[in-house]
Amino acid sequence: MAETPTPNPYDLTQAIIDFESGTQNEEETLELFQNLVDTGLAWQLQGSYGRTANALIEQGLIIRPDDPQ
DSSP, X not given: OOOOOOOOOOOHHHHHHHHHHTOOOHHHHHHXXXXXXXXXXXXXXXXXXXXXXXXXXXXXXXXXXTXXX
């Protein structure tokens, strides 16, 4: 009996590389920044990541994990 392959976990490193190289689409960028906010990394990386995360939160495109929905 063949096992069902498990989905690959989110590859944060590759997502950052793709973001930095400009190869992500909008959905992938939002997924990246939601992940960075959820893990707190948005505010531990260089300042542009935190500023971008805050801008996306203000636009309602991503949410803080503690925000009620």
